[in-house]
Each structure stands twice: as structure tokens, then as C-alpha cells.
Amino acid sequence: MAGRFSGKVALVTAGADGIGAATARAFAQDGAAVVLADINDALGEERAEALRAEGFRARYMHADATDEAQVAALVRHAVEHFGGLHLAANVVGDAHPDSAGPDLHTQPVEAFDHTIAMCLRTTFVCLKHEIAHMVESGGGAICNVTSLAGMIHNGFGGAGYGAGKAGVIRLTKFAAVSYADRGIRVNCIAPGVTPTRAYYKFGDEYAKILIDEQVAFQPIKRAIGTDEQAAGIVWLCSDEAAMVTGHVLPIDGGWTAQ
Numbered sequence: 001m002a003g004r005f006s007g008k009v010a011l012v013t014a015g016a017d018g019i020g021a022a023t024a025r026a027f028a029q030d031g032a033a034v035v036l037a038d039i040n041d042a043l044g045e046e047r048a049e050a051l052r053a054e055g056f057r058a059r060y061m062h063a064d065a066t067d068e069a070q071v072a073a074l075v076r077h078a079v080e081h082f083g084g085l086h087l088a089a090n091v092v093g094d095a096h097p098d099s100a101g102p103d104l105h106t107q108p109v110e111a112f113d114h115t116i117a118m119c120l121r122t123t124f125v126c127l128k129h130e131i132a133h134m135v136e137s138g139g140g141a142i143c144n145v146t147s148l149a150g151m152i153h154n155g156f157g158g159a160g161y162g163a164g165k166a167g168v169i170r171l172t173k174f175a176a177v178s179y180a181d182r183g184i185r186v187n188c189i190a191p192g193v194t195p196t197r198a199y200y201k202f203g204d205e206y207a208k209i210l211i212d213e214q215v216a217f218q219p220i221k222r223a224i225g226t227d228e229q230a231a232g233i234v235w236l237c238s239d240e241a242a243m244v245t246g247h248v249l250p251i252d253g254g255w256t257a258q
């Protein structure tokens with residue numbers, strides 16, 4: 001498949017749904033062979049099959065991004081099956097429902113720990129194993145996913161999510177500087193209001209209220225598409241961004257510009 005990523009292999013965590021699924025599709029449409037990783041096996045297999053049916057090279061693999069052994073196996077799988085690993089999107093991240101909202105003094109520590117693990121541990125574990133391969137193979141480009149909640153106060157996500165996502169930004173910059181002389185670029189996007197299943201898990205009615213309430217904070221008054229987030233990830237991983245590393249790209253309709 002011709003395209004900017006022709007001959008390259010991309011790994012996308014949380015690839016079964018939402019921003020991850022859109023990113024896997026965008027990499028494939030631009031010529032990469034793609035490994036989608038997730039814990040939702042039925043949906044992940046379905047996404048990979050849909051991409052293959054359109055003539056793209058895609059495989060699904062189960063990998064819980066909090067589990068180091070599974071992530072190590074995932075990187076090995078991408079390399080063994082497609083012959084390398086050049087691009088990676090570390091998309092997994094979430095907040096425990098009990099760690100949401102502005103009041104941290106009422107929240108269980110376990111909910112905080114879970115949220116930090118989902119945002120920060122997953123990003124560290126993925127970076128560790130992707131970079132271990134890229135150092136040996138001569139380089140690559142990685143994009144993490146933070147949130148506007150990692151940049152500014154945001155009562156919606158809560159303290160754990162804000163702290164975890166702020167940590168993703170620091171990890172991104174740390175890795176960017178550490179590996180700049182070894183041909184590895186590391187950036188992140190910071191999404192704003194992007195309706196995905198994460199919004200709809202408490203019902204359609206609740207999701208609509210939440211989306212409207214959050215979009216009201218954005219200068220550009222509409223929700224953001226998963227394809228618009230994917231476009232940022234793919235650009236940051238492309239050669240057009242060859243001199244961009246350690247960057248946080250907000251795709252948030254101007255929320256954090258205020």
C-alpha cells in the first residue's frame with residue numbers, strides 16, 4: 001500500500017475503539033502495516049478484519065497495556081510478524097469512576113492508584129518496550145496521548161486523571177530528550193471533547209448532557225472527531241514532523257488556549 005508510511009510497521013494500543021481505532025485506520029490508509037492491541041478481543045479482531053477486507057495489512061493482538069509481559073510480547077509479535085516496529089501510538093488511558101470530579105478528599109486511594117496505572121504505567125511500559133526495539137533497529141516515532149486535563153485544571157476528570165495525564169507529558173518530554181540522538185522522536189496529543197464509548201458508558205442521555213456541558217468550554221463549539229485526533233497522531237509520527245519532538249499538540253478546539 002503506497003503512502004507516507006509505506007514499508008513501515010505501526011503499533012496502536014487501545015486499537016479496538018475510539019481514538020485508537022481511528023489511529024490504526026489512519027496509519028493503515030497511509031501505507032503502514034498495523035498491529036492493533038486491546039483487551040476487547042471481539043472488537044479488536046473485528047477492526048483488524050475490516051481493515052484487511054479493505055486491502056490493508058492489519059493484525060489484532062490481545063495486550064493489557066498495564067502488564068509488562070504482555071506489552072513485551074506485543075512488541076515481539078509486531079516485529080516477528082511484520083518485520084519491524086517503526087511507529088507507535090500509546091493510546092490507553094482512563095479514569096476510575098470513583099476518582100472523577102473536583103473533590104479529591106472523598107475519593108478512595110485505590111481509585112487514584114487505578115487511574116494513575118491506566119494513564120502513566122501503561123505509557124511507561126509501552127515506551128520502555130517500543131524504545132528497546134527502536135534503539136536496536138535505528139529509530140522510530142512514538143505518539144502518546146495525554147489530555148487537556150493534564151495541562152489545566154479540569155474538574156471533570158478528577159485529580160488522579162489530571163496527575164496521570166500531566167505525568168504522560170513529562171514522560172513524553174523525558175523520552176524525547178533522552179533518545180533524540182538515537183533517532184527516536186516522542187510526542188503527544190492532548191485531546192479535548194471527543195465523544196467515544198467512554199462518554200456513552202453511563203447512557204446516551206448522560207453522554208449528551210456531558211458532551212454539551214464540556215463543549216461549552218471550547219472556543220470552537222463542536223465536539224471533536226476521533227479521526228481529527230488520529231490525524232494529529234499520524235502527523236507527529238510522519239517525516240513531515242522530523243524536527244518535532246517532546247511536543248504536546250492540543251487538539252481541543254482551543255480549550256487550553258484560554
Ligand SMILES: NC(=O)c1ccc[n+]([C@@H]2O[C@H](COP(=O)([O-])OP(=O)(O)OC[C@H]3O[C@@H](n4cnc5c(N)ncnc54)[C@H](O)[C@@H]3O)[C@@H](O)[C@H]2O)c1
Pocket residue numbers: 013014015016017018019020037038039040063064065066091092093094145146147148190191192193194195196197198
Ligand atoms: N475521548 C476524549 O474526549 C478524550 C479526551 C482526552 C483524552 N482522551 C484520552 O484518549 C485516549 C483514548 O480515549 P478514547 O475516548 O478513545 O477511549 P475509548 O473508551 O473509546 O477506548 C478505549 C479502548 O481502550 C481499551 N483498553 C482499556 N483498558 C485497556 C488496557 N489496560 N490495555 C489495552 N487496552 C485497553 C478498551 O478496550 C477500548 O477499546 C485515552 O488515553 C483517553 O484518556 C480522550
